[in-house]
Amino acid sequence: MKLAIVITLVSIMQVSATTSLGQKVSVKTNKTEIKKVLKQIENEGNFRFLYNSDLKDLKNKVNFNAINWTIGQSLNDLFAGTNLTYKQLGGNLFAIISTNEVENDKIAITGKIVGDNKEALSGASILEKGTNNGTFADNNGNFKITVDKNATLVINSIGYESTEVKVAGKAIIDVQLSLAVKKMDEVVVIGYGSASKRDLTGSIVKISGKEVADKPNTNPVASLQGKVAGLSVVNNGTPGAAPDIRIRGTISIGSVRPLYVVDGVFNDNIDYINPNDIESIEILKDPSSLAIFGVRGAAGVIAITTKRAKAGQVVINFNSTYGFKKLVNKIALVSGEQFKTLYEEEKVNIGVTSPFDYSNWTANTDWIDAVTRTGTFSNSNLSIASSTEKNKFNFGIGYTGDEGLIKHEKLERFQLSFNDEVKLNKAIKLGVNFNATRQVNPYNATYILDQARKVIPLVSDGTIAVKAKNPYGLDSTVQNLYYELPSIQNSGVVNPLIQLENEWNKTKSIEYRTVGSVFGEVNFLRDFTFKASFYADISNVNTRQYTPMYNAYDAAIKRPFLYSRTTTISESDQSYKKFQQDFILNYRRSFGDHSLTAMAGWTTYYYGNFNRSAAARQSATGAAIPDDNRFWFINNGFTDPTTKISNSDQRERTTASALLRVLYNYQGKYYLNAS
Secondary structure, eight states: OHHHHHHHHHHHHHHHHHHHHTOEEEEEEEEEEHHHHHHHHHHHHTOEEEEOTTOGGGGOEEEEEEEEEEHHHHHHHHTTTSSEEEEEEETTEEEEEEGGGSOTTEEEEEEEEEOTTSOBOTTOEEEETTSSOEEEOOTTSEEEEEEETTOEEEEEOTTBOOEEEEOTTOSBOOEEOOBOHHHHHOEEEETTEEEEGGGOOSOEEEEEHHHHHTSOOSSGGGGGTTTSTTEEEEOOSOTTOOOEEEESSOOSSSOSSOEEEETTEEESOOTTSOGGGEEEEEEEOSHHHHGGGGGGGTTOEEEEEEOOOOTTOEEEEEEEEEEEEOOOSOOOOOOHHHHHHHHHHHHHHHTOOSOOOOTTOOOOOOHHHHHBOOEEEEEEEEEEEEEOSSEEEEEEEEEEEEEOSBTTOEEEEEEEEEEEEEEOSSSEEEEEEEEEEEEEOOOOOTTHHHHHTTSOTTSOSSEEEEEEEOTTSSOEEEEEEEBOOOTTSOTTOOOHHHHHHHHTTSEEEEEEEEEEEEEEEEEETTTEEEEEEEEEEEEEEEEEEEEOOEEEEETTTTEEEEEEOSOEEEEEEEEEEEEEEEEEEEEEEEETTEEEEEEEEEEEEEEEEEEEEEEEEBOSSSOOOOSSGGGOSSSSSSBOGGGOEEEEEEEEEEEEEEEEEEEEEETTTEEEEEO
């Protein structure tokens, strides 16, 4: 996990560096001191230069004519023939230094970047590997850069394969890039089928399963953050919570969330998938790719293909990861003294003259730190895959443990996956997929951070040991109690630790989910394929929550009091059922310069959501509900029937759709996609 974090940070720094070095400036001047030219560049491009004014060469007068040059080109040209060079400190900030201060193992390199046909590649990026030092090729493909003599240059240009070149002390390096032909021949998943990228006119991005597994998360799509242009991934930090996904912004039609398609199954939640079982993820972003899905694909589609065994292999694989996560960019809260100053100013402004006794409130608490922690993440997976000429088999089990940033939040998930594909003969193929998940959901602490940021810093986040009455009996014991908030605290705000520390282990929420499919495929008349698929997704979430009685301490009156005065029980049961049937006929034919792929189909989809919930309090005259999970049920003999509240609801919907798609190309140059 640590390595993954380092790589991510380096990637961010590289993007920042190349972006700054690629900004354009236009400055024209004659017989002007270099120092003054730098000032003009600052004014032109919002750059900042730091330097020692005693550097002699800064007073050299030069003729400088930069017309729409990058900052890297401009500085290289400006300092040519001098003992000056530059170092990027970050963003638009540069240090101007003497070359005598630079180590002797640096070398100035010039070169040219061209394509397959020796055409100049304007805008190609040149980066010193492992650093932030980079530049761009000009309109003629030429570049200048100063790097370590033993450095490696990484050259990239859109539509071409990335190339690495070792400097090895060479002062002139010319590079020819190759077209990314392999990427064009790559097969990608589209609606109800697959196709070669070169046959598509739409925008589809493919991410390999390895890229997902290398960045472990409880939800696979969270690993796409920063990997796809136009894809926004926002995690709320709660273990197991699905991230907020936006593909090319927010839409006004249908759901704002993308549609997930896993091995052909429509879904709105894919946390049941083990990231290590993913072969690839395709993001479909444009209208031509999404039309086949109708209004359900209006917000984009994320298609996931799970792993199948490779031919002739028997592979047993085990991997385990462990990592840490910590809150960053934390809200800066005022200190205790700063709060007192602000509060006294407020009193003057609103005309309050009565003093407040601060003697009982002397802490200096950062309440964000008080309720958060460094969370841990662990993921272990075992898989067995086998393949013969007629059978492909894959089996996997996995465990995920995810501690949240808020204290006591923890998710545990156990996963099992199985798929088998049998080829009966050259024409007929049968297959089955099965996934099962058992998940222990975390305590719902979403309110904690919002409460914590509002608590004044003068209140201690610790406990005080005092003798207090046992809420469940007549005896008194020494208890460690959290502090009630003072009277100057805003109304509606509570000490979040009182509820968190007393209730975090009083909720039991377990989710079971089973997703499966079977299919049959027949090839006939050489060019035709018919496939029938049947899918089912069934899940159940059972939650029981107990609210105990507990005490808190009031520092103003210096004594404990009963904070939670009664015991309650709540139960809920949520069930989801989804069924899908697909009947797809494909035709594929090439003749002469023409290539045609056509698909026609019929699909049905059913969704049902069934909810039941109930809650009750203890009897007003009877004993409290015991703090024992054996009694955390509505009809436990301790609840008051008159306080029982129950609710149930049911939602169902069904759709049936006819499908048609045609992919045509002529000579591999002219393409038509219609859905």
